[in-house]
Each structure stands twice: as structure tokens, then as C-alpha cells.
Amino acid sequence: GRIGNGTHEYNVPLADGTFRSGALRAENLACTAEDNLRPAVHVKDPRQPGVLEVRMPSSYVYLTGTLTFNAVVGSGGEVVALFSDNNGLDWKELRRVTASGDQTIDLKPLVLRRYDYRLRFVLKGKGTGLDALKVVHDIQHSQRVLPALTQGKNTITFSVGAQEGTITIEGSLNPDHKGKQLLYTDFHPILNNVEERLMRVKGAQGDVTFPIHTPGDMVRLRLGGHYRARDAKDGWDIQVSFDEGKTFKTVDRFGGPTPGHCKYLTVSDIPPGTRKALVRWSGQQRNTTCAFSLRIDADYQQPHGGFRPVRITYVWEERGIEKRHVHIARQPRETYYITCDSTPTMKSLILELAE
Numbered sequence: 001g002r003i004g005n006g007t008h009e010y011n012v013p014l015a016d017g018t019f020r021s022g023a024l025r026a027e028n029l030a031c032t033a034e035d036n037l038r039p040a041v042h043v044k045d046p047r048q049p050g051v052l053e054v055r056m057p058s059s060y061v062y063l064t065g066t067l068t069f070n071a072v073v074g075s076g077g078e079v080v081a082l083f084s085d086n087n088g089l090d091w092k093e094l095r096r097v098t099a100s101g102d103q104t105i106d107l108k109p110l111v112l113r114r115y116d117y118r119l120r121f122v123l124k125g126k127g128t129g130l131d132a133l134k135v136v137h138d139i140q141h142s143q144r145v146l147p148a149l150t151q152g153k154n155t156i157t158f159s160v161g162a163q164e165g166t167i168t169i170e171g172s173l174n175p176d177h178k179g180k181q182l183l184y185t186d187f188h189p190i191l192n193n194v195e196e197r198l199m200r201v202k203g204a205q206g207d208v209t210f211p212i213h214t215p216g217d218m219v220r221l222r223l224g225g226h227y228r229a230r231d232a233k234d235g236w237d238i239q240v241s242f243d244e245g246k247t248f249k250t251v252d253r254f255g256g257p258t259p260g261h262c263k264y265l266t267v268s269d270i271p272p273g274t275r276k277a278l279v280r281w282s283g284q285q286r287n288t289t290c291a292f293s294l295r296i297d298a299d300y301q302q303p304h305g306g307f308r309p310v311r312i313t314y315v316w317e318e319r320g321i322e323k324r325h326v327h328i329a330r331q332p333r334e335t336y337y338i339t340c341d342s343t344p345t346m347k348s349l350i351l352e353l354a355e
Contacts, residue, residue: 004143005138005141006138006139007136007137007139008137008139009135010134010135011133012054014132014133015040016031016032016033019041019052022304023053023054024053024054024055024215025051025052026052028044028048029042029044029050029052029129030043039070039072039127040129040131040132041129042128042129043129049122049123050124051121052120052123052130053118053120053121054118054119055117055215056119057115057116057165057166058115058116058139060115060141061114061139061140062112063108063138063139063140064107064111064138065107065108065110066105066107067103067104068102068132068133069081069103069121069133070102070131070132071097071100071101071130072127073097073098073099073127074125077098077126077127077128078097078098078128079096079097079129080096080097080122080124081093081094081095081119081120083107083117083120084118084120085117085118085182085186086182087167087168087169087187087212087213088118092110107135107137115168146349149314149346150340151342151343152340153337153338153339154337154338154340156312156327156335156336157334157335158329158335158336159334160307160333163302163305164219164301164302165214165302166300167212167297167298168298169184170295171183171185171186172184172293173293173294188211189211191206192206194207194208194283199281199290199291200288200289200290201283201284201285204285204286205282205285207280208281209245210296211276211278212276212279212296213298214276216300217274218274218298218299219268219301220266221266221296222266222297223264224264224294225264225293226262226291226293227290227292228258228261228290228292229254229257229258229289230259231257233256234283234286234288235253235289236253236255236282237252237253237282237284238250238254238280239251240277240280241280242277244276245278248280250282251265254281277298281294307331308353308355309329309353309355310351310352310353310354311326311327311328311329311351311352312327312329312349312350313325313348313349313352314346314349316346316347317344317347318341318344318345319342322347
């Protein structure tokens with residue numbers, strides 16, 4: 001009676017301009033609701049390209065992915081679709097469209113085992129734009145965290161979290177994994193006297209510096225990892241900079257002696273208005289100083305954060321008969337009830353924006 005894998009679907013609302021609230025970039029674009037022109041979203045000033053960029057984060061790993069869009073291409077124009085899985089640092093061209101029509105792109109080879117990626121559409125030419133844009137994924141998730149129904153009166157509590165997003169740096173420290181998953185080097189760190197494999201310090205000292213950028217004002221950094229510091233004088237000083245590297249502050253010490261230890265910390269004293277940070281692992285070595293894994297999370301305020309009503313649909317069976325309960329949550333926290341006359345078997349749980 002527990003739900004297994006699920007579907008993550010984003011049907012981007014283009015024509016009414018709502019897409020702007022979920023976009024990382026929406027430059028030189030107009031929509032039908034603004035100027036009564038078609039396609040649904042189109043280049044505003046044909047002398048410059050229009051850019052639409054959306055982010056697709058997921059709490060659970062992607063298994064498949066399909067991107068569909070309807071391109072409308074004006075005379076001499078084009079639509080270019082691009083993909084990034086390293087926080088927009090690098091982009092891969094998915095398709096260049098020079099004639100109007102429906103487009104379908106299989107994203108599975110790019111997103112399998114990923115949690116986050118970005119899509120960018122570059123629109124060129126008068127009358128060029130998109131009439132539809134949709135992304136659908138199968139996702140793999142833990143069944144234990146999902147709510148289930150039982151016989152009798154079930155209390156359902158709906159609540160929302162803080163209006164925050166998170167940009168994450170996490171990748172394998174083993175170059176042999178290239179192609180199977182992201183490497184930490186895909187996030188453009190600067191290595192100084194450090195080997196690429198396992199961030200092994202060369203000689204007595206070395207450091208690795210990671211740049212991280214957020215779309216909204218940063219509220220905290222959460223970071224750490226699994227490291228080795230065999231000697232008492234081995235270890236890593238974890239340092240942060242919010243002035244583009246002019247100054248660094250040591251926020252913790254990942255010290256030895258230890259053949260392997262995991263440690264994580266939170267940095268909350270972020271200067272107001274910060275959207276860029278540098279995180280530096282500064283290593284000292286007498287015997288062996290290296291790392292086996294690391295992660296950096298930068299939490300930020302969502303630029304267009306806010307609550308919208310959510311439609312919650314439970315579908316289950318009792319004695320082979322399908323039953324369905326729909327509730328629209330209109331407040332950030334609500335409690336309601338579902339009563340099952342006999343032992344239920346869960347079939348699906350659907351959450352979608354109600355308006």
C-alpha cells in the first residue's frame with residue numbers, strides 16, 4: 001500500500017507571464033498577456049536575443065526525462081535549447097531549431113542519477129518564441145517518507161517550508177567516475193598544489209577553492225565532507241570569503257590524526273545582499289591529507305518566493321473499488337481528514353498548483 005516511484009512534471013505557463021516567477025533568467029521576452037502577440041512567449045526586441053532559463057531541482061534522483069516544446073521561428077530566426085548540470089557553469093547544446101514545429105528531446109542520458117539541472121532557451125529573430133514548454137521525469141524516491149492511509153480516520157497535515165532554495169556543489173573525487181556522475185572538478189574549483197584524485201595535498205601545503213553563486217540573497221552555507229588527516233599536524237582549514245577572495249575567514253578545522261572522519265558545519269553570518277562566496281579547503285600535510293567526499297550547500301532567499309494554493313489528491317482502493325479525495329490547501333498550514341471504511345491500498349498521491 002505504499003507508493004513507489006513517481007513523476008515530476010513541469011508544464012511551464014508561458015502565455016500569461018507566470019513563467020517569470022519560476023525562471024532564473026527571463027531577458028528580452030514578452031508574452032501574449034502583455035502585448036496580445038503570438039507565440040505565447042516571444043522576443044521583445046528583435047535586435048537582441050531573448051533568453052529563458054529555468055532550473056529543475058528534485059528532492060529525489062531522476063530516472064528518465066523528456067523535454068517537449070513548440071518552437072515558432074520567425075524569418076531568419078532560431079531557437080537554441082541548452083542544458084547544464086553544474087549550476088550553469090557550462091552548457092551543452094541540445095538542439096538548434098530553424099523551422100517552426102514541435103520538438104522532443106530525450107533527457108535521460110543527461111539527467112540519469114542527477115538531482116538538479118538547468119535548461120536555457122535562446123530565441124533570435126522577430127516573431128521567434130515558444131508556444132509550449134513541458135518537462136516530464138520519472139523519479140526514484142523513498143517510500144517510507146510518503147504518507148499512507150489506514151482504516152479509520154486519517155489526519156492529513158499540509159505545510160510549507162521556508163521560501164528558500166539551495167545551490168549544491170557535490171561530485172565524486174575519483175576521476176575514474178567521469179561520465180557516470182559529476183566530478184567535483186566539474187564545478188570549476190581552483191586547485192593549488194593539490195592532486196585531482198582525492199584532493200591529495202602535494203608536499204606540505206595546498207588548497208582547493210570552490211566558487212558558488214546563488215540566484216537570490218544567500219542566507220547560509222552548509223558544508224563538510226569525509227577526509228583523511230593521518231598525522232596530528234595533518235588537516236584542512238575550512239575557510240570562506242564573501243569579498244571575491246580579498247579576505248578569507250577560517251570557520252572550522254578538519255584536523256588529525258585520523259584515517260577517516262566525517263564533519264559538517266553551518267555558516268550563518270552571511271553579509272546582507274551576498275550572492276557569491278568562495279569556500280576554500282586549505283590543507284597541511286606531514287603524512288597524508290586528502291578527502292573522499294565533500295558537499296557545499298548555499299541556501300538563498302527565493303527571489304519570487306511565496307505561497308500559492310496546492311491541490312492534493314489521494315487515490316486508493318478499498319475492496320477493489322477506487323476512491324479519490326481532493327483537497328485544496330489555501331493556507332501555508334492546514335489539517336484535514338480522510339476516512340477509510342476498510343483497509344486501503346494506496347495508488348497515487350498527486351500534488352499540483354491549484355491556480
